[in-house]
Amino acid sequence: MVQHQGYASEVRACLGVLRCASCNRLTRPKTHHSSREKQIQAGCTSRTCTLATPLVQDACDARTFHYEVERDGETICIWDHTGDHSTHRKPPGGRLSKFQEDQVDAQVMRKQDASAHELRTGDPGPGSIPLPDISSTLAASGAARYQLSQSQARLGITTGLTKGGLAFMSAFADLNKRFSTPFIVDSSLSGPVYMTFQTPFMDEILREAVEAWIIDLADGPGASRHGFVIDGDHSFFRQGPLLATCAFSTTSWEWTPVLYSWINGLDTSHHRPHFRHIFQSIIKHAGDRFTRKLLLCVMDFSGAQRGAHAEEYADAIISITPGFAGLSKEAQAAERRNLVIEAEEAEVGCEVHFWRSADHVKKTHSLVPPELANTFEKSLRELLSPKTTSERFDSVILTLKATFPAIKNWVGWWERRSIASMIFPAKSAVDPALAAKVPSTSNPLNINTPFCIMPSGRTTNCFWV
Template identity: 25%
Template sequence: MAEIMNTRGQHISSTFFPRRKHAFRPSSGPIRRLITGVPTFEGPGESVAEISDVLLNVDRVSKEQAKLKHGIGESSDNFLESFAKFEEEHPDFIILSRLGKYTVISTQTAFMCSQLVNGPLNGMVSDAAHGFWKDRKALLMVSSTYSPVLHCWVPGVVSYTNGASTNHFAAHFLAVLQSITREAEGRNISIMDFSEAERSGFINGFIQFWTMRVNNTRTAEELAEAAKAILCGCEEHFRAAVTRVSRINGAVGPNKVEAFKTRALGLLSVASGDEFDKQANLIIQDFPKLKPWMEWWMRPSHATMLFSSQRLMEEHVVESMPNTTNAEEAMHWRFYSATGRDHSFMHGMNSLYKIAMDFERQFDAVNKGIPIRYRQPEAWKVIAAEIGRTKPTCAEKPNEKKRKKNDGRPPDTIKELLNKSTN
């Protein structure tokens, strides 16, 4: 498509975003409004047709809008030029860059690194977000640590990955470990959403990191065992998995759902390895169709990350860390609310830098005594301590307090007829 020039010889890409009071935005509404007059707070503004007569064609306006909305030139030479310019404008922000089949680009500011190195021993929470990039195969991998100054979790390393394989996560965690070299052995503890690729990626990244160091004396096998000892799985995701399979009536009878959930969740706190194996095998015996699911959780590579009787991690370290990745999932929401979703690559990279700067500004403001909120920070902790849950409006036992809909028919559903044990 040829470039459109207005009467002043300017390209359409510059005149679609004029430096004036009523700037056009790609999401300004139906196409016809753009031709009539771009919507503003004071009513219709300038018409895009003032740029060029060709923009009287509603289909042409639609195509030009799509080009601006979804990004122009994020390919070939224009992309390389934009990426080089980004690195020049933000030196040291990109701490790892691997292009190819397994593309991983990791970012971090000096402030983010300081939080990983100087923060308290609360470990790191790592998880991947699927909605940040426009490319649905791409992920935003974030490893965060808790800041007692801001009373929230802050990003330590943020990576773009073009997939979710072990190699992708290995590169991300290698960037994490390299950025906190001096603290890696004593304080590098990572909690991850339960993903085989992420677990393997962390172990591979850990091995790569120490193998590259001249003072390393451990073999790859010894490093792998050391990595396993500083991994902890997400308890909340196990609970969600239990709930999910309990709804499969062919595997768990409706009258056995609560018993199954109690027994499965009880595995989290059994006292010994022998008792764990005994209880897990009894679950398989009583619910044979769940055998593949239960055996997956019983694998040593998975069980050691989650169940207290199987853990390799020291107990005092476990107690200092959160047992879920909810903090990281809340971090994803914070990213989305700050800059939106479905970013093209360069737009997303600029957004990540702005987010990093936002955290740093808040940190500096608190240290200067400038309030960044009027309400009490982390009020949910007080609520949880008082009533045992973070949402006062939620019923403690929802099923007991849920109003039963009565449409005049007798009980005729599986849930109504079989959910309670019969005499």
């Protein structure tokens, strides 16, 4: 306690700011003396700063005196400020001012369902202010989450998470009842967690596609547009990818989504329900005209997708095979293994995925020297040519590895039997006549999916078709 204005007063001093002499990074001083000394001796906390010297403390002469006076029988608390903070810059962090809290409240009110991360990054819409622009303290994720919760409490906003798991499950169960057109056709909250979406319109497009392939147009706009294109979008939901399947509509003459699935994992078991529903629908619509070619899918080279396709391909064929249940367990297992292998004859890879990968390699000059870029691309085109024989394919692979030793592992991945069969005609297990009837890319899906989900935004929790 000190004497101030004739009263015993508690004095509080501004500690200024700690500054790195090299990069000028500012640090808020700790209030305890011994902790502050250790903080100064520890030096700059910036990862990019190379100066290993103690921090410089920019002192401040600002003080506040706190005391009480008695007037007319009442105790009045006095807060007296002296000096100013002109000798140093404002330290980062600290409590938000009332004005800053109001700014945070405005951002929370503007987008009440936004996460702390979304508020930190802002958005292109009018009125958006990223939280770090309000206070540098809010650049930290923990501080942003705390201030978001405080703002929600001030504004009386109740988030969906506070309603509990049972409320979520109840709402989930009532989803189909809330809409006149059903769209959740399968789901699971135990084991593989997933939701599969399809409207009657989408199922009708799928039926059209099956019918068109059974008729098997030899020419015209419908030629080379059979099969089903499957791919995943990892950016639509905050958690878990969105699987989508497209089929060519002979009514609108465009690739159209026929099934969506949200899956909460990237393994084979999470992908299987999506393929299962597609294959069951194909068998249903084809009836006694079903042939195995109808299960052919164009997809990327994901091991989980290929595994799910093969497992569900085998299950689909088994489900319509007369007398299978009468076989011994050993015979059933052997037949199923053969069907899983046979599934390779119904898997076509995406050339666009291949060329994107190749383009990335070609642009890395440490892997492919610029003067050999044309040689590299010419070799890849020869690998993809339907005129290339298996022997010539092997020769080109050896030449690529010898000419570009830095990409030996990259070439080795693409020449793996299961991968090469999907993309290179010389090694393909798919009947060439059949391959000519389907697209060689999943690009139709990449083009169509954004338009189908655009109305609900990129980070929505649901979507409409």
